[in-house]
Amino acid sequence: MTGNHLSDETVNRSYTYKYKVAAVDGTGHLSPYSDTVSAHRPPAAPRDLTATADVGAALLSWTVKPGDGTVYAFHVYRSTTLPVRTTGEPVSCTTTYTELSDGSRKYSCTDDSAAEGTTYHYVVTTQDQASAVSLPSGTVTVITSESDRPPAQVTGLTATATEYGIELDWDDNTEPDLKRPREGPRPAAGALPRACC
Numbered sequence: 001m002t003g004n005h006l007s008d009e010t011v012n013r014s015y016t017y018k019y020k021v022a023a024v025d026g027t028g029h030l031s032p033y034s035d036t037v038s039a040h041r042p043p044a045a046p047r048d049l050t051a052t053a054d055v056g057a058a059l060l061s062w063t064v065k066p067g068d069g070t071v072y073a074f075h076v077y078r079s080t081t082l083p084v085r086t087t088g089e090p091v092s093c094t095t096t097y098t099e100l101s102d103g104s105r106k107y108s109c110t111d112d113s114a115a116e117g118t119t120y121h122y123v124v125t126t127q128d129q130a131s132a133v134s135l136p137s138g139t140v141t142v143i144t145s146e147s148d149r150p151p152a153q154v155t156g157l158t159a160t161a162t163e164y165g166i167e168l169d170w171d172d173n174t175e176p177d178l179k180r181p182r183e184g185p186r187p188a189a190g191a192l193p194r195a196c197c
Helices: none
Strands: 016-019 037-040 047-054 057-064 073-079 096-099 105-111 119-127 140-143 158-162 165-169
Touching: 047 119, 047 140, 057 119, 073 105
Parallel strands: none
Antiparallel strands: 016 037, 047 057, 057 105, 073 119, 096 105, 119 140, 158 165
């Protein structure tokens, strides 16, 4: 080859390689070799990251294929704004995995520290045994679910006696999932006026 650049695309991920270079002239004379340099190829970024909403949580999963490098640890990063930065403290998220038929591993973890009803963006990085860290995965976005809380207290309840009985009235309730009011305990039998014959 000529020039002063070479891309070695044959190296495996999570391995360290050493190189030295010598020059050869047109008659085949070889120069002394350069000093030896080394480089460690980092693992590949996690693939196919997905996120599923839960109540105050996000369930994350991703895939690592054979040849993507050695997995020592994963780092999960979360943000409410884009882009997601990977320079801060990662989210605590214990991973588990299952083996797939093609030799890949599908990893998953649950971020239980998320707030309810919040939009989060996530990325994941892989760290190998030499502490080399991959590029971040693709970004996924999820809106965490909210707890199904009871409706707010009914306000403005009034009771008006009429010749036909008691009329109850209360303020409008703005709860989005309100179905119907629930009546409280009824008075004992005979306490309500009866219609005349």
